[in-house]
Amino acid sequence: MSESKHHEVIVIGAGVSGIYQIKRLVDLGLDAIVLEGDTDLGGTWYRNRYPGCRFDSESYTYGYSFSQELLDEWHWKERFSSQPENLRYLNFVVDKFDLRRHMRFNSRVTAMSWDEDERIWHLDLENGDTYTARFVITGIGVLTIPTTPQYAGLSDFEGDAFHTYAWPKESIPLKGRRVGVMGTGATGIQIISEIADKVDELFVFQRRPNWSTPLNNSPISDEEMAKIRARYDEIFANCAVTSGGFDHLPEPRRFFKVAPEERKALWDKLYDTPGFAIMASNFADIFFDEEANREMSEYVANRIRARVNDPLLAEKLIPKDHGFATQRLPLETHYFEAYNRDNVHLVDLSETPIERFTSKGIQTTAGHYDLDVMAFATGFDAMTGAWDKITIRGVGGEALGDKWRDGPSTYYGLMTHGFPNLLMVAGPQSVSGSTNFPRAIESGVDWLTNFLEHVRSKNVTRFEASEQAEKAWGEEVIASQERMLMRRSRGWFTGYNANVEGHGEDVVRYLAYWGGAPQYNKIVRRVADEGYPGIDLG
Numbered sequence: 001m002s003e004s005k006h007h008e009v010i011v012i013g014a015g016v017s018g019i020y021q022i023k024r025l026v027d028l029g030l031d032a033i034v035l036e037g038d039t040d041l042g043g044t045w046y047r048n049r050y051p052g053c054r055f056d057s058e059s060y061t062y063g064y065s066f067s068q069e070l071l072d073e074w075h076w077k078e079r080f081s082s083q084p085e086n087l088r089y090l091n092f093v094v095d096k097f098d099l100r101r102h103m104r105f106n107s108r109v110t111a112m113s114w115d116e117d118e119r120i121w122h123l124d125l126e127n128g129d130t131y132t133a134r135f136v137i138t139g140i141g142v143l144t145i146p147t148t149p150q151y152a153g154l155s156d157f158e159g160d161a162f163h164t165y166a167w168p169k170e171s172i173p174l175k176g177r178r179v180g181v182m183g184t185g186a187t188g189i190q191i192i193s194e195i196a197d198k199v200d201e202l203f204v205f206q207r208r209p210n211w212s213t214p215l216n217n218s219p220i221s222d223e224e225m226a227k228i229r230a231r232y233d234e235i236f237a238n239c240a241v242t243s244g245g246f247d248h249l250p251e252p253r254r255f256f257k258v259a260p261e262e263r264k265a266l267w268d269k270l271y272d273t274p275g276f277a278i279m280a281s282n283f284a285d286i287f288f289d290e291e292a293n294r295e296m297s298e299y300v301a302n303r304i305r306a307r308v309n310d311p312l313l314a315e316k317l318i319p320k321d322h323g324f325a326t327q328r329l330p331l332e333t334h335y336f337e338a339y340n341r342d343n344v345h346l347v348d349l350s351e352t353p354i355e356r357f358t359s360k361g362i363q364t365t366a367g368h369y370d371l372d373v374m375a376f377a378t379g380f381d382a383m384t385g386a387w388d389k390i391t392i393r394g395v396g397g398e399a400l401g402d403k404w405r406d407g408p409s410t411y412y413g414l415m416t417h418g419f420p421n422l423l424m425v426a427g428p429q430s431v432s433g434s435t436n437f438p439r440a441i442e443s444g445v446d447w448l449t450n451f452l453e454h455v456r457s458k459n460v461t462r463f464e465a466s467e468q469a470e471k472a473w474g475e476e477v478i479a480s481q482e483r484m485l486m487r488r489s490r491g492w493f494t495g496y497n498a499n500v501e502g503h504g505e506d507v508v509r510y511l512a513y514w515g516g517a518p519q520y521n522k523i524v525r526r527v528a529d530e531g532y533p534g535i536d537l538g
């Protein structure tokens with residue numbers, strides 16, 4: 001029997017967003033399915049299989065909060081759980097709630113067009129299938145389009161070469177091999193730390209160093225898990241009132257009101273505290289005030305100097321072009337100590353740039369590096385990359401790619417003018433990009449689901465955000481970024497990625513709302529309470 005190709009709601013993507021979204025829709029009894037491009041569910045945690053890949057949010061703040069039963073049943077094994085376990089968790093959730101039967105795998109959406117007469121979306125898939133839907137909800141991810149630099153000679157390289165996002169399912173032998181890692185963001189720092197003592201020689205090709213502080217991971221025993229379960233209400237309440245959605249409460253004191261030795265005492269404590277406490281529980285001034293940030297940066301620089309034996313090498317690992325936490329902070333486990341090993345070599349590309357790849361490795365201006373394996377931890381076309389991969393045509397055939405050419409423009413990151421009946425989980429300009437993803441995803445899905453219920457209860461078949469309301473939100477997003485020191489940083493938060501055409505040097509894009517999750521949730525809650533002003537419910 002051939003499957004009906006029309007559904008009231010189609011969700012795109014079976015990652016953390018799509019899984020919860022389909023759960024909510026199925027619970028409401030809606031005719032809804034998920035289309036997933038990969039061969040199985042999990043999104044980010046299905047794809048990122050590189051050695052060392054793990055959460056850097058506390059596991060118990062990353063998991064879903066919507067089901068008490070789920071919270072009672074799942075035992076996190078580590079404070080910062082690793083990729084295989086995270087994928088097991090998502091499969092456990094899907095099986096527990098019998099969601100797999102609503103998912104269609106190998107179903108990559110490549111094009112969507114709005115049919116104004118019928119008030120439906122037409123969806124074209126890579127495999128040739130076509131679907132229609134009254135409403136489409138995207139859960140296509142924020143960091144799902146990997147970017148690999150196109151160096152001369154890359155295709156000549158005869159060793160194993162992978163972007164970390166496409167690391168193979170089969171384990172890649174590393175023992176006895178010469179491995180190169182390019183990129184020192186959160187991914188590069190994880191993989192370098194993990195493999196340093198497993199490979200023959202490790203060459204780190206670093207363009208710019210990143211600030212990084214200890215993850216402080218540890219196993220979670222049965223007793224500890226019982227305590228975490230007893231605290232779940234408090235944990236999620238803390239996440240809801242903190243800017244980044246973490247179980248780390250903010251430091252209420254102002255930086256300049258506290259004596260330098262007290263500031264240092266706080267930082268000593270935070271450096272040894274697990275996770276993002278060093279950002280979330282620090283003086284807020286370090287994000288806004290140059291002088292406060294400089295002092296904090298110098299503190300962290302000194303911690304690095306104390307951990308790296310060779311003082312010249314230590315200086316190469318300390319960022320000089322940006323202050324602490326003005327780019328996404330990678331968390332590390334013995335990362336800096338890896339450089340004390342004889343088999344780990346830093347190749348500073350700012351001094352000796354790459355000339356080309358060869359069949360045997362990499363040629364820089366300083367010499368040739370023979371390599372058996374090359375890992376590209378070179379990042380993503382963040383936030384809008386996944387959108388650019390789908391040709392989306394809205395009212396009058398307007399292409400979303402054209403509308404967003406210089407950066408996204410949205411109504412609270414939830415929908416965009418000119419593209420009716422299209423909703424976004426963790427959309428550009430929502431708060432998701434600046435927070436603990438699943439916390440913002442859950443509240444985003446709840447908002448969208450309540451909105452859909454409202455739409456259906458009014459028998460509305462078409463909705464569209466107004467241009468004016470979208471413009472007003474765009475201005476708030478810009479203001480939220482401009483007040484922060486990270487406003488000109490060269491990281492993915494501001495859309496910087498020289499590997500993507502047009503996303504290089506002087507480009508600043510406004511991809512996320514930086515006013516914090518509590519403020520964002522307050523704003524979108526008010527929108528709902530006021531009957532959705534700024535949305536034309538036609």
Ligand code: NAP
Pocket residue numbers: 053054055056057143149182183184185186187188190205206207208328349377378379380490491492499
């Ligand atoms: P990233 O932060 O964008 O870092 C990319 C790295 O590649 C940078 O060091 C960059 O150097 C380097 N690079 C790019 N092009 C290069 C080139 N042509 N030559 C040499 N180096 C080049 O990417 P990522 O590390 O994959 O992290 C992205 C985000 O994924 C993170 O910020 C985080 O949000 C998420 N993530 C999360 C986890 C977790 O939760 N545990 C783990 C990993 C990643 P420049 O700095 O000079 O551009």
